[in-house]
Each structure stands twice: as structure tokens, then as C-alpha cells.
Amino acid sequence: MAVDSGAAGPQRLEGTGGELIQLLTPEGERVEHPDYPLDISTEEIKALFRDLVLVRRIDTEAIALQRQGELGIWASLLGQEAAQVGSGRALGPKDMAFPTYREHGVAWCRGLDPAKLLELFRGVSHGGWDPNEHNFHLYTIVIGSQTLHATGYAMGIQRDGAVGEDGEAVIVYFGDGATSQGDVNESFIWASVFNAPVVFFCQNNQWAISEPLERQSRIPLYQRARGFGFPGLRVDGNDVLACLAVTRKAMQAAREGQGPTLIEAFTYRMGAHTTTDDPTRYRLAAELESWKLKDPLERVRAYLVRTGAADADFFAAVDAEAGELGTRVRKSCLTMPDPQPLTIFENVYSEPNAQVAYERDRFAAYLDSFDSEEVGA
Amino acid sequence: MAVDSGAAGPQRLEGTGGELIQLLTPEGERVEHPDYPLDISTEEIKALFRDLVLVRRIDTEAIALQRQGELGIWASLLGQEAAQVGSGRALGPKDMAFPTYREHGVAWCRGLDPAKLLELFRGVSHGGWDPNEHNFHLYTIVIGSQTLHATGYAMGIQRDGAVGEDGEAVIVYFGDGATSQGDVNESFIWASVFNAPVVFFCQNNQWAISEPLERQSRIPLYQRARGFGFPGLRVDGNDVLACLAVTRKAMQAAREGQGPTLIEAFTYRMGAHTTTDDPTRYRLAAELESWKLKDPLERVRAYLVRTGAADADFFAAVDAEAGELGTRVRKSCLTMPDPQPLTIFENVYSEPNAQVAYERDRFAAYLDSFDSEEVGA
Amino acid sequence: MTTLTLSRAMNEGLRRALENDPKVLVMGEDVGKLGGVFRVTDGLQKDFGEGRVIDTPLAESGIVGTAIGLALRGYRPICEIQFDGFVFPAFNQIVCQLAKMRLRSLGHVSLPIVIRIPCGGGIGAVEHHSESPEALFAHIGGLRVVACSEPADAYSMIQQSVSCEDPVILFEPKRRYWDKGEVDTAADPQAWLSLNAARTVHQGSDVTLLAYGPMIRTCVEAAVAAAKDGRSIEVIDLRSLAPLDIETIRASVQRTGRCVVAHEAPVTGGLGAEIAARITEECFYHLEAPVLRVGGFSTPYPPSKLEDHYLPDLDRVLDAVDRTFAF
Amino acid sequence: MTTLTLSRAMNEGLRRALENDPKVLVMGEDVGKLGGVFRVTDGLQKDFGEGRVIDTPLAESGIVGTAIGLALRGYRPICEIQFDGFVFPAFNQIVCQLAKMRLRSLGHVSLPIVIRIPCGGGIGAVEHHSESPEALFAHIGGLRVVACSEPADAYSMIQQSVSCEDPVILFEPKRRYWDKGEVDTAADPQAWLSLNAARTVHQGSDVTLLAYGPMIRTCVEAAVAAAKDGRSIEVIDLRSLAPLDIETIRASVQRTGRCVVAHEAPVTGGLGAEIAARITEECFYHLEAPVLRVGGFSTPYPPSKLEDHYLPDLDRVLDAVDRTFAF
Ligand SMILES: Cc1ncc(C[n+]2csc(CCOP(=O)(O)OP(=O)(O)O)c2C)c(N)n1
């Protein structure tokens, strides 16, 4: 017989309890998980802590810059640092990452200069970095589109014969809201049918702007993978160690030819959707308060303090570094030159294009006419 | 812990064995299924047999008409009669059905005049029937689109307060290939999130034109529903009784407010994709031969003969009726008037439209110019 | 008469539509509690309930596709697409289903669906938030395409669109959402200007300037500025982009003998092309100069620091006007 | 020189492309064993393997989206869209990703992807199988749009499209797939006419007739017929629809003083609009009559029994030509 029972109706998802993979509790206690043993040194944990603090600092600075009118908008990663740093640090140099527009922490782990992110949010470019320099693709704003790019890229890895022991794999980021897009589901189909080396990393931060998770799914999101025939799992997205461990394992499986995995990192968007959003219109303060207790940084700090692995000097040093980073980020923003008008016509095509050239020449002449008339444009 | 293991790689699906819901074996033996007791009289089974024969006859006639140049193309339902008649006869008059382009058997059950189907395939109209007359929506050719229409319609039923004991529900048909389209997956999301009264009826006929099922999924299709949190099941699509029973149950559940079900009717496209297709290019004759043994008509005939429920007279009468139907279908095709040129401009908008009127008037004048010049257009 | 912002006027129009017909629904992303990212649906879910003002899953094809199903069941859905650049996932449903269902059914089926699209640039946004895709819809038979430019029209045009038995794509000029204007909410709907009609928003005799949506304010400002230099520009707000109100346009161009079309969308293949081609056919002997087009460049929309150069402003509009006099 | 059908010439061109560069891939629905519904990819999977000629899941957004990913990894995918009417599920990936990635990356990323679309009507097909959506793509900066009309061009243009570092939408006239023509498969690719260039396919002096794809044969037939009546029509095959080869067009129109554009797509907002607008700007004082457009009506494509009326045929093309002489 073949009957597959689903839930009878919508249900509020609970992210706590036994179904979450966790290696570090909100209180900072290290716990073991039979399937995800993590061999990690204290120094490595300290390095992760440093990452968490620094990416939060980039975020804080960017929000401030936006408030001061220096950025058009900013999408804060507040609360999602562990999901991003944990997964980001699980990648090898040859792996490729496809972000959304909120993966500043992953960008950091891949080595992208934060100034590049500011360029985008300042409106100086649409991104403009070379995806191959750090194996970190451009930010993608149209929800879900990048999941297909990632899957196609993974199919390219297969064609390059780069799957195997020492293979390469792809990770693609998307949100809970994105799981409703046709493209994301098509990417699940492609990845499973071609057994492509791609890890789907869904940061379920509980909200798609004002819409709670129930608007996207009535069952936990990690279970979506079942419908497509590949493994899905849910990890505590505020636990940097667990995120590191599950991503490592899934990436290694992909590299070795075992195909895709869906990782649902259960986390929370602690800030507004973007700096133009006002979450008080749609969610209760109490929810945010309860998530503050699960802060991804604080639990690592608690662990380091409790185990004596780090002392006040360490924390002071990290704070100082964060301060410097903040200053550097700010400076890079304030000294960023505006693009020149005629760059509008650049990088549309690889070769000279009659239409673009025609419009550029006319526009250049138009701009010149102001100069010669000595009237400001 | 939350790990969901999927298949490790592509696997050839097998449609036989215990996972299929079956009430009538290919040999015509009646079997029971604990979850799908079917209380059906001999007369009703004979009526189903008649339906099967008649819809096959429509199909044969249409193929012949196409060969003779009377239809532009025809999409044959050969082999899928049981899936269509079984599900079609499970519907109540108030239920709404959304077909693809191959649901001639469902059309028959809903009471649509087969001539209407010929109009479409002859190129006289794009369908042109009133979906509300028989609660049978227009054929939809763009793969998967109708699944969202069906889901929206079901949301309308909810808003009308027509869910409950005596409620209404929707059934939507699509193929195995269609399951790869974003729209179909989005409809699964909508239906589950809103718990809409819709039954997804997938006729898995093993092929999407030349592509075998493995190009669309590496696990059985009924399991797709798991990923979205509603029940999925697989029925022997060549077993009219099982199709009737599972569809009845799923429709009743939907009517009562228990939400969507995915039914995978495991069947086989015994003919070409359409009359322009040449399946010998991509599939083996042996496959077809093996499916002939599972013919949806023959097993009902065997059952009726074996149980003595029907005698030669009955079969002769059905054949005679089929012959008459064939003649009627043929005649309706041959006597169908061609549409008038100016109908191009009709039914584009509900009210007079300046652009359409402008073009129509000019075209009418243009046509008139030939008349007055006495030159043939 | 009340003074309302365009966003608020649209909100009032939606409220009226919801009040007047229980079959009217509002659906889209974040249209409920949040009231939409531009607050156009503010308060509607609170007042009309979740059954009628529906926060949908995040998928535009799903929004339009289920709206079609709801319309088949007798509802009149108003879909909000959050930003212009996000209408493309729904393009297939719009072009192949929404536009074609009436013909497919030989008139048995109407799909009275409105798709609201906040459009255009000038708000300093990131990629995909500043597009003007109207020409793509105007090319599709079976769709009505309209654009409002100011509060009073927003208020009436949304209601007229909802009343229309055909699918309507309604473009809303997002950078004008906070512009204020007088709205007569007490006026008899019968007295409203037809949804098919263009309107002369600035009288003039030397040249006809055609525009719509966000460019109307720019064009009127241009006309006012030009008047000081002694040049009399007639500005017509097209309002209906498909079909065009050719009569109004023709009457003006035959009078002025010169015509400029302005829009934010790329000039190549934009609506200006259709207008120029048609006007030239209709007014060949009246034209003193070719119909000139001023619009976005034929490139992707640039990063926002460049948008002031990309978007036609008062100077570029007047430059085009000047050029028609150079012929 | 070999005599090949257009379908076969395209097949040979694809074969060359696959041979010349191991990074070239062919992907789409039924392109493998079946060889595509028009047999354009016949035999390619057999010869180049399933790794390079890929039967994909049935989802066009997936086809284009994964092709983008493959291109990011260094491949050069050629995507087949089975029929024109089925390109719309992929429209979002084409417009927002394919067209914009180069600018988004400030030139770091190239997406050398070809999207082959069998297009147009006249084959007696059901709905969605006879569309001409080229204008929708020509409006999108970042895309190249080209159309072939005969076997020799099919053979070279597919190879040039594959070599192009930018995304190319290649329209193939499906009702001309079985038309035969001479193809010089030994010619030096350097000698091929540029992918940017229009070509005069019938010389004339009285009027310029612009067309592309399936309409070329019709237009040449019209020119031949008109010649018998003493009217000399110059027919230009545009080949590149975006960008247009304005120089070739202008030179002809300045010489003839009259111009007609013919295409199957609806006239409203079709490519003819852009051409008419641009030509009028460029050749205002040379034009004896407005540029006239002849094309599909601004309705959905009708059922096939009506398509002979919908599609501009020789008579309707000549009617438009006649009308330009009535000015
Ligand atoms: C196709 C598309 N539709 C709508 C939007 C507008 N939008 C931007 S972010 C967002 C919510 C995304 O939610 P989720 O996927 O959960 O990611 P999160 O922002 O929470 O990280 C929406 C609706 C978009 N960017 N793309």
C-alpha cells in the first residue's frame, strides 16, 4: 500500500526540542550528537567567535551608515551570524557559494571585502565583484533564482569530473520565504534527478518580511526534501558549531557524489527585514525577547568563559578588532567614489553594441552641451 | 534529531508490487483493500466498462480523423482510460475538474460533447466550451498552469463556505512531466498552506513525450506530497475500480475540509504522445507489449465475463453503441463550419476595445476590397 | 474634496472596492498586517479579514495563478506585485492564461483580475526595484494596461479596474506615492473620466508631450518651465497604455504638429515606439518633425547612484522638445 | 555547397559547435533520443553523449536557470525551448538574470548562452505553438536577439551565437524548417556575414520592405510578384533584431523613400514599432510616406483555421506596400 500521511492542516511550527541538531546549547554547553561528531580545537572555536563578532560589527556599522543616509538600504543579518559563519567556514576554497542578499557573514568567510557589499547597498554598483575571485557568487535579489544557478554550476562540476574523494561542491543560500518559489522547487528536482553536488542551505529566520513561516509551509521546511528524494535536516541555526558540522558533512557527501542535501538552519531575524521595514507592525516584542536568549554570539562567549578557553584579554582584543573593522568599513563607504554617468553604458555587452553606442554617444553629447553652455546638469 | 534520508541516486521506478493500490487485477480478479472498500454494483461496473469502451472509441475515431487530415493533431488517451473514467466518475456534479489536453475520458464523464474536443484539435477554436456548464474547465496546454487555477478555485470554494459535510471540491489533472514545473509545486504549497479542497490527480503514464520518468524524479511521484505536508498515494491507474475508490475518498476528504491529496495514477501512454510523435525513436516495443497485458478495458471485460455479470449481448450492445458514437463524432467533425475571419477580433475583451476595433475595421475593409475587386482572398 | 497622498488614495479606492462588492479580494505578499511595503493596503486586512485580504506564499506565479482560479469561481482578485521587477515569475500566467482565457472560452469566461504593480525608479533602491515593464504587457492582446499619475486618478482608476470584466495591469508610480493631491471621494463614479481615456493635464499649442505615470509630474514641470521661455507645451497623461486613446493624441498632435513621448522604460521597444509609429501613420502630413522619444537607456536599470542620469528629467524632456524644433 | 533543409542546417551548425568546443552543451526537453520535436538536435546525443546533450526535466525556468549556472562554471549551453509559447516560464530567469549578470558583475561574468526558440505560426498547431514573442526580448538590455530565415544563415548564425560571449535569443522560423537551401559548410567562418548585420535579399528601388524569420520568404515572393507589376521592392532580412543594423536600413530607406515592416507578431508594440519610430527619426526628410507596419493582429493568436487570415501573407504585404504609395 502506498499512502503517505501529511499533516491534516496548518500547524504552528516549533523549533525547539529533539528534532534540532545542536552541539552548543543557548547556555553555552557543549553537547554531542552521534551523527555529527565535531573535532574542533579551542583555537578554532575562538576563531569562530571572532568571525561572529566581526560580522555583527559589519552589520551594525552598515545599519548606522544607512541611518545616516550613506546607504540606500541594508539587509541586516542580526541573529543569523551562526548560520552564516558556521556554514561559511565549512566550505573549502574550491567550493562555490551562491548567496541571497543577506549573506554578509558568508561573504566574510569567503574573504570578500565588506566594501563590496556597501557598494551594492549604496547604489554604486549592483555588486560588481568577481564571483570567481573568492568563489562567492553575486548577491541575488529576485527570490529563489540563485538556487537554479547553483544547481547548474554543480552540474558543471560533474561535467568537469570534479566529483569524488577530493571533489568540489556548491552551497546555495535562501530563506524560508524562498521555499515557495517555483524556481527553488525546480532546483530540488534538477539536483535530485542529476544527483548534483549541491547543498541547499535554507536560513529559516521565521519571517519573509511580515509573513510568518505558516504562510509558506505547514510542515517543517527540512521535510520538503523528502518529496524530492534527498535528505533534509534541521539544525539549530544559532549554533555555530552545529551549523559547521552539518554543513561540512553535507558538503563532503556532495563532493563525493552522494548528491544534494537540504539543511534548514532554524534561526531568527532579530532585526527588521531591511532598514526600511518596521517589524513592530507585524510581530510581537516578546518573540524577539525569547530569541535574544538564544543569541548566536552569547552562547559561544558563554562557552569560552565557562571552559576558561578565553580570558578578558581575548574578548577585549576581539572587540578592538571589531572597532577597527567598523572604522574601516565606514571609511570605505564614505570614500567611495560615485560612478561616472557614462558607466551606465558599460558592461551591458561584451563587445561594442550599436544601440548602446548610439545612446551613449548622444548622451555624452548631451552632457557636454551643459558643460559648454556652462549650465549645471 | 531531524534527518530525512532520501534515495542516494536515481533509480528506475517500479510500478508493480505492493505499493500500488489495486482493486481489480490485470487478470480481472477483484481484490479488496482495507482502506478502500468499494461498494459497487454489477450494473455500475458495467457502466464503467461502457465508459471505457466509449472513450476509447472517441479516441480511435479522432486518431483516424487526424490521419485523414481532418484534425491538426490529437493527443491520444490510449491506455489511460481507467485513470480518467475512474476518477471522472468519482466526481459529484458540483465538483470542478481542471484537465490538461489529454483528459477526453474525464470530459466524457462530465458530459462534454466530444465535438467540443474536436473543435480544439481541428483548429476551429481553442476550446470554446463553458467550463461552468459541466463543471469541466478548458483544456490547458502550457504544462502545469492549471494546477494553480484549480487551487485558486478551491480557495474560492472555501470562501463560499462550501466546505463541509455536503461540500464541493476540485480535481486537477496533470502528467508526470508536469511535476517538474514550478507552477505545480507552487500549487502544492498553496493548497497545503490554505488547506484547500483540491485533489491533485497525476497520471503518471511514464513518459513526457520522449523523456522517461527518471528525468523528472528519482523517487515515486506520489511521495512528492510528503515534502509539502499532505497525503500522497499511488493507485493502479489501469484499474478503474481502484481509481474510482481512491478518488472518491480523496474528494470526500477535500469536501469535508481535510485538505489536499496527491493521487499518482500509475499508468502507461500506450500510443504516441500526439499524432505527430514517433515513439519508436525513444522507447522499446517490449515495454508497450508488457503494458498491453495490463490494458484497462480488458481487465474489466475479463471480470465481467468471469463473474458472468455480462454476456455476449451486453458486449455487442456496447460495441454497437461505440460504433454509433464513432459515427457521430466523425460526422460532427466533418460538418463543423470553419470560423469566419472576423471572429479573430471577437472575445478578446468583454467590451469594445479601440485597438481591436481599429484593426477589425481595417481588416474588414481589406477583405471587402477583394470582394469588390472580385479577386479571391 | 480631501487631500490625500497617492498611496492613501489608492488605499481608499481599494477600500471602496472591497466595500462595494463582497467578491473583491486583495492578495499578495505582505498586504495584510504590514499593509504592503508602500502601505497601500494599510488597515484593509484588519477591516475586511484574512479571507479577503490575503497574505500569500512568496511566489508571484502562484499569486496570479490562484487569482485566476478565484476569478473562475466568481471572485474579483486584486493582486499586488511587490515591485515591478518581481512580476516576471508571473509572466507566464499573465501572458498565457490571464490574457487568453476569454478567447479560449469564446467569451464564456471573464477574468476580472487587477494586477497592481508599483513601478519605476527614482527611489534609490537596489536592483529590480525600479523597472518599467509596461511595454511588455501592452504587446499582449487580451490585457488592459493602465497607469495612474496622481491621487485622484489612483482613487478612481483602481475602482474602475476592479469593475472591468477584463484583466487590467495597473501601474502605480512608486516615486509619486507620497505626492499629495485633491480627491473627491464623494463624486459620482459615473462622472469619472473613462479608464480608456487620456487627459490633457497642461494645455499648449507648440508641441504635444505624451507621458504617463511618474513622468507626468516631470512633464508638467517641464511645460511650466518652457512656458516661461515662451514655448507652449501640451502635456497629455495617457492613462490607458493599451489600448491607447488615439483620438485625444491625434487631435493634439494635428494641432501642434510636433510630438515627444517620455517614459522611464528603455526607449528601444518601449511604448514610445508604438506611439511614434502610430502617430506618424495617423498624422503624417501634420508633423513638422518626427515624433521624438525620451526615456530610459537600452541597458539594464543602473545602480541608484546613476539613476538621475538614467531617468529622463526636466532637462532631458526639454532637450527632446527642443530637438523637435530643430527639424 | 550542400542542399539542406533549415532544420538540418541548424543541426549541422549545432554539430560543428559541439565539435569545436568541448564546453558547448545542448539542453532542453526531448533534445536527446527524440532529437527534438523538429529533429533539430537529431543524432547529437548519440554522438556527443548524455553529458553534453541533456534531456532536462520539464521546466523552462529550470532549463535557463541551470544553463546560467553551467555558464558560470565555464560551459556554453544552448537551450532549446520547445515552442515559442513555452518560453514564458523562463522569462524571469532570462530578463532578471541572464540579461543582467554582466552588468551586475561589472563585466567579470559572461553568460555565453544561446536560447533557441522555434517561432511563428502557419503550421496548423494548437494554442501556444505559433507565437512570435521577439519584441519582448528586444526591449531587454543585455540580450542579443537574432532570427534566421533560411538554411545557410541557420548554419552560420547558430555557430556565431554560440561563439558570442553574450546571451543570444535565436528565433527559428518553424514553418520554414523544411525549406531547402544551399549551405556552404566549407566556407571560412571569417567570411560569414556578421551576426549584427542585416542583408538585402531582394534588390529594389521603390520601397524598402523590412522583415525577418518566416516572413522573408513571403516578402521575397511579394517582391517578385510586384516586380511583374513594375514595382521595385527592396527586401531586407534584418537578421539581428536587437541591436538593429540601422545603417543598412537607413541607407535603403533614404534611397527608396518608403518603408514597410512585416512580421507575424502583433503590430501593437511589435518590433515594427521600434523600427518605424527609429527610421522616421533618422530619415524624416527622405520619407514620402509614413513607415507602415503589417503584422499579426493585436489579439491572441487565433485557432489555426484562422491563421491564414491572421498571418500577413503576400497580399497583405503588397497591400501595405500599395498604401505607402497612396500617401
Ligand atoms: C521574486 C521576488 N518577489 C518578491 C521579492 C520582495 N522580497 C524581498 S525579500 C522578501 C522576503 C524574503 O523572505 P525569505 O526568503 O524568508 O528571506 P529573508 O529576507 O527572511 O532572509 C520579499 C518578499 C523579491 N525580492 N523577489
Ligand SMILES: Cc1ncc(C[n+]2csc(CCOP(=O)(O)OP(=O)(O)O)c2C)c(N)n1
Ligand atoms: C510549459 C510547457 N513546456 C513544454 C510543453 C510541450 N509539451 C507538451 S506535452 C509535453 C510533455 C508532457 O508530459 P506529461 O506532463 O507527462 O503529460 P503527458 O503528455 O504524458 O500526458 C511537453 C514537453 C508545454 N506544453 N508546456
Ligand SMILES: [Mg+2]
Ligand atoms: Mg525569512
Ligand SMILES: [Mg+2]
Ligand atoms: Mg506523461
